[in-house]
Amino acid sequence: MxxxxxxxxxxxxxxxxxxxxxxxxxxxxxxxxxxxxxxxxxxxxxxxxxxxxxxxxxxxxxxxxxxxxxxxxxxxxxxxxxxxxxxxxxxxxxxxxxxxxxxxxxxxxxxxxxxxxxxxxxxxxxxxxxGDSIGASLLHEPGAVAATELTTVEPASAARFYAELFGWPDDGTAPPVRPVRDGVPAGWLPYFGAQDVAASTDAAVRLGGTCLERTAGRRAILADPAGAVFGLVELLTTREES
Structure with a gap:
């Protein structure tokens, strides 16, 4: 880890x-x-x-x-x-x-x-x-931020803004910027790593959260009990190792 x-x-x-x-x-x-x-x-x-x-x-x-x-x-x-x-x-x-x-x-x-x-x-x-804190000392693991993406009404202009601000390359490695879609609020969204997205999504709902989007793949978007929106992404290595 x-x-x-x-x-x-x-x-x-x-x-x-x-x-x-x-x-x-x-x-x-x-x-x-x-x-x-x-x-x-x-x-x-x-x-x-x-x-x-x-x-x-x-x-x-x-x-x-x-x-x-x-x-x-x-x-x-x-x-x-x-x-x-x-x-x-x-x-x-x-x-x-x-x-x-x-x-x-x-x-x-x-x-x-x-x-x-x-x-x-x-x-x-x-x-x-x-300074004394770099931010997160754990990323890309279960329970940690594993991805971050932006949904917006103008993906092309947003991608240009962030590329100019941060020097992000135009080679597919920059954080994804996607068009808005029904049921998912626009803005930056952190995805937390999960070993099994389906099971974690079900657990989140039992704990008082709401599932906003569940894909056929390895991602889901949810709102916590207060309404804050976040994502879950299944980490390939965790499934492959199990």
Whole structure:
């Protein structure tokens, strides 16, 4: 099981859940993805949760009131120069939402740098400059982010925006950008690795989630009990090894 100690610029390196009740989220994802948790008090009455699988960081949970922001998953891309990336993103037609800021730990340590932007179509994404935290130390494994894709009404223009912003090549290796389809909200979507997507999808529904799309292949798209949308993708190696 590979552990990451760094992420290349322009790659997805983390996913963060924003939800109104961290206890409900913890119960759902803990059972579904096998997560354990570490809670950090980051402000008066504000608890930030680090999600782990097998001791490795996979994601985070940020509890915010539903009236302040709709439940959703944020996808983070690594950059080395945060202000320059923000300036480039806004120069290409994106819009700044938040930051850039330095993220400090409760003891004053430099966790990293954060900014959040909308692309020209209004789809949000996060930029992360590594400090003490690189983001996720576990990817492409069961219970960890294994893929990230964008659905949008204008895939060609979106692909150009991100290619110019991050230097993504036009050779089929960039994160997929797909047309919107019925029943699936537009925006960036993290997919978590699963050993058996069909069984995991059934489990998610039993735990209070909703299946939005189930393909004949190895993927499914779901909403958690609060309505945050995420995907499951079956990892070929796990089925081949079983």
């Amino acid at each position: 590979p552990r990451y100690t760094a992420h290349a610029p322009g790659t997805f390196s983390f996913a963060g859940l924003v939800c109104p009740d961290r206890h409900v989220a913890r119960a759902f994802y803990g059972e579904l993805l096998g997560w354990s948790y570490e809670e950090l008090l980051v402000g008066p009455g504000h608890v930030f949760t680090i999600c782990r699988r097998d001791g490795e960081t996979t994601a985070s949970i940020n509890e915010l009131p539903a009236e302040a922001v709709a439940p959703h998953w944020d996808s983070y891309l690594t950059v080395t120069d945060l202000p320059a990336a923000v300036a480039r993103g806004t120069g290409l037609g994106g819009a700044g939402i938040f930051g850039p800021i330095d993220v400090l730990s409760p003891d004053g340590g430099q966790v990293g740098g954060l900014a959040m932007l909308n692309d020209p179509a209004g789809h949000g994404f996060a930029l992360w400059r590594a």
